[in-house]
Amino acid sequence: MKILFKNIKGLLQTLRAGKNYLKGLEMKKLSQINNAYLLINNGIISDFGEMKSCPEIEVNKIIDSKGKFILPAWCDSHTHIVYSGSREEEFVDRIAGANYEEIAKNGGGILNSAKKLKKTSFGQLYNQSAKRLEEVIKLGTGAIEIKSGYGLELSAEIKMLKVINKLKKNYDASIQSTFLAAHAIPEEYKNKREEYITQIINEWIPLVSEKKLAKYIDVFCEKEYFGIEETRLIIKAGKKHGLIPKIHVNQFNSIGGVPLCTKLGSLTIDHLEVLNEKDLNALKNSDTIAVALPNCSFFLKIPYTPARKIIDNNIPLVLASDYNPGSAPSGNMNFVISLACTKMGMSPEEAINAATINGAHAMGLSKKLGSITKGKKANLIITKSLPSYSMIPYAFGSNLIEDVYIKGKSINNL
Ligand code: NIG
Ligand code: FE
Numbered sequence: 001m002k003i004l005f006k007n008i009k010g011l012l013q014t015l016r017a018g019k020n021y022l023k024g025l026e027m028k029k030l031s032q033i034n035n036a037y038l039l040i041n042n043g044i045i046s047d048f049g050e051m052k053s054c055p056e057i058e059v060n061k062i063i064d065s066k067g068k069f070i071l072p073a074w075c076d077s078h079t080h081i082v083y084s085g086s087r088e089e090e091f092v093d094r095i096a097g098a099n100y101e102e103i104a105k106n107g108g109g110i111l112n113s114a115k116k117l118k119k120t121s122f123g124q125l126y127n128q129s130a131k132r133l134e135e136v137i138k139l140g141t142g143a144i145e146i147k148s149g150y151g152l153e154l155s156a157e158i159k160m161l162k163v164i165n166k167l168k169k170n171y172d173a174s175i176q177s178t179f180l181a182a183h184a185i186p187e188e189y190k191n192k193r194e195e196y197i198t199q200i201i202n203e204w205i206p207l208v209s210e211k212k213l214a215k216y217i218d219v220f221c222e223k224e225y226f227g228i229e230e231t232r233l234i235i236k237a238g239k240k241h242g243l244i245p246k247i248h249v250n251q252f253n254s255i256g257g258v259p260l261c262t263k264l265g266s267l268t269i270d271h272l273e274v275l276n277e278k279d280l281n282a283l284k285n286s287d288t289i290a291v292a293l294p295n296c297s298f299f300l301k302i303p304y305t306p307a308r309k310i311i312d313n314n315i316p317l318v319l320a321s322d323y324n325p326g327s328a329p330s331g332n333m334n335f336v337i338s339l340a341c342t343k344m345g346m347s348p349e350e351a352i353n354a355a356t357i358n359g360a361h362a363m364g365l366s367k368k369l370g371s372i373t374k375g376k377k378a379n380l381i382i383t384k385s386l387p388s389y390s391m392i393p394y395a396f397g398s399n400l401i402e403d404v405y406i407k408g409k410s411i412n413n414l
Contacts, residue, residue: 001408002041002059005070005382010389011036011048012071013356015371021289021361022353024314030349030389038070040378043408048372067385071352073142073404074333074381075359075370078246078270078291080147080180080324081136082129082163083113084120087325100300100327101224101252110184110220113150113325117160126163132323133167136331137411140401142173142379143370145246145320145363147218149180154204157181161213172407174377176363178216178246179208182226182234197230201237209241215364216267217243221257228256235264244364246291250274252302262286268318268362272305273297283315290315291362292354293322294339300327307344317346318362319354338396348390378408 011033037054039047047055090108094100103109117125129146136144146164151157157179164177181200189196208214217238221231235245244267249257251271258279261269263286270291272279283290292305310317319340323331333355340351360370369377382403383392392400404411 003061004059005038005063005065008036008065008070009067010034010069013371015373017373020366021316021358023316024311027350027353030352040408043378045376045378069383069389071381072356072371073379074140074355075143076141076321077145077359077362078320078322081132082160083150083325084116114152117150118156122159129163137173139332140381140404141333142406145176147178147180149183152186177214178218179214180218182219205237205241216246218246220248223253258282262288273303275306284313291318291320295328295330296322304344307346316358317354318358338393341393348393378405380405
């Protein structure tokens with residue numbers, strides 16, 4: 001099946017093969033071809049260039065994209081979309097003055113979601129999660145990482161990971177799964193936390209790895225959640241069993257998670273709303289990449305990750321949604337791009353780079369996704385007719401997407 005897009009106003013993020021992410025200052029430039037064509041063949045990008053060199057070949061379909069932009073679909077490298085129900089009652093409590101930590105202490109937060117998830121059957125959990133996945137695909141997401149972490153007991157964690165794996169089988173979007181049993185200490189382990197952690201290390205990680213239920217290991221490294229030594233032990237156990245670390249650090253406090261995770265070779269460290277000089281230096285001297293989650297800052301009214309400091313220090317930055325019921329009940333990557341520009345001082349070029357090629361790298365997928373490159377998957381966003389691509393962050397709240405292609409298939413035709 002060959003599809004030719006013609007007269008594209010701007011084909012964005014055209015990268016050469018082998019360029020797997022953009023670092024700091026490189027992010028200022030968004031490579032593009034004006035008045036372009038794009039040929040896809042059986043779900044793969046097979047050719048592109050300026051209209052004047054558009055090949056005269058037989059194709060199954062020609063699409064005139066006059067006035068429109070085509071860019072790689074968003075690569076959302078940090079989500080928790082497998083959860084049960086919602087937590088809008090906590091949102092209402094926060095409006096009335098409570099904060100995230102107080103709500104968690106009073107039985108809300110992650111433990112509240114764990115309670116709901118325990119009572120939810122596999123089928124119900126799958127249906128709720130599939131609905132969220134379909135929602136974000138329509139908003140332009142073509143690749144997504146999904147975490148466990150609302151189970152907090154073996155059977156419920158496995159239920160979550162199996163839901164993720166079933167989504168992987170049933171959808172063309174690229175899905176990566178992460179094991180996050182160390183998301184919170186369950187109520188019944190409050191006074192024996194080492195027992196919970198030992199269980200994760202000695203039994204759960206080996207099992208999850210053996211059954212190939214996850215590719216990544218995550219920990220919520222934060223005061224009142226998991227401390228530095230606990231995080232170290234869990235990362236080391238994960239690595240021993242082939243799980244790659246992607247860790248929640250510095251959401252509310254800097255407790256040493258950044259130097260620890262960079263030293264242990266985390267692929268990403270995510271959140272970083274709080275980032276001191278020591279943390280910044282540790283990041284600068286490592287291969288770990290920073291992931292900012294502006295939806296969470298917006299929703300919890302906490303500081304935004306200091307994107308300028310990170311990018312200007314030549315560190316690769318990623319943007320992701322953190323879609324979850326407590327701190328970011330939205331997986332809309334277009335809004336993420338908008339917040340990055342309006343609240344974090346990123347340019348539209350930097351934001352688009354952070355949410356495409358860099359997001360793909362944050363899931364270990366940049367050889368297959370995240371840019372317009374021959375041989376990569378045809379996961380594409382086709383915009384409506386726009387004066388410029390800066391409209392995407394500018395017109396926040398409007399849907400500027402006309403169509404999304406996942407593995408070469410239009411979601412409008414499904
Ligand atoms: O990334 N910070 C930890 N985990 C999620 C929130 C979890 C929740 O409140 O349910 C986050 O923000
Ligand atoms: Fe998260």
